[in-house]
Amino acid sequence: MCTIKLTRCFTLGTGLIWFIHSIIYGLFLNVNPSLGCVITNPTMTLYSSWFFYPVLYGPLPILIASLSSLFAFNNVRRIVRRQVPIVRRRLDQQMTAMVLMRVVFFVIFTLPYAIYRIYTINIPNPQSNVLHYAIRQLLQAFFTSWTGVNFAVTFYIFAASSARFRRQVKYLIRKYWRQWKHCSFCAAQNQVGPINTVSGNSDIDLE
Structure with a gap:
């Protein structure tokens, strides 16, 4: 109705x-x-x-x-x-x-x-x-x-009373966990740091 x-x-x-x-x-x-x-x-x-x-x-x-x-x-x-x-x-x-x-x-x-x-x-x-x-x-x-x-407690009640709800929650947790790990890995790969170079020219005389 x-x-x-x-x-x-x-x-x-x-x-x-x-x-x-x-x-x-x-x-x-x-x-x-x-x-x-x-x-x-x-x-x-x-x-x-x-x-x-x-x-x-x-x-x-x-x-x-x-x-x-x-x-x-x-x-x-x-x-x-x-x-x-x-x-x-x-x-x-x-x-x-x-x-x-x-x-x-x-x-x-x-x-x-x-x-x-x-x-x-x-x-x-x-x-x-x-x-x-x-x-x-x-x-x-x-x-x-x-x-x-x-x-x-609504979330926990639904999780306890519905197997489909629990599977959906597990799927979302795994999905966003993979995305978070991927973002963390990309952020670690894209870090920029200083590069220390040592000059190989030994003919320079220090005063």
Whole structure:
């Protein structure tokens, strides 16, 4: 049902909406020397507690990604039953496996951070209790790093779930490695250095 043109419009519209939302959301963040960026506006606190993290950041992207992966899986099953070239069938199967793996890890890396953010927004972190405060700071650092992994492991997920992707990566690495070695060899051959010549004329008298 979705064409390339419609997909580009959806992508552009989604990026524009999130860009505007991020600017508005960032205006209500205040920098605390000990806590980092925190929300102090009561209205924005309610919005973050009841809509942003419970809907926009957590369940909604997970639901959309899960439905897309299920549609892709159903599409591959329908292609298997149809008379299509075997190469196209294998490519679609590998792409579906990559998408499914990506969705699973997306849920694993995104959901804990959303739950923790809802907890921290609704329950303040008292600095009077030093132990409790240190534990909360440690958890915040852990979950922030954990959700950051979500944007760094896509390559490794695809490499682990697709043999064709691994072969393509190996081919590109070997190709560019040969090019780099060739360029390095040519650069070494084209180096220019001074030539020391010793005059053989022994009739020159030094004064």
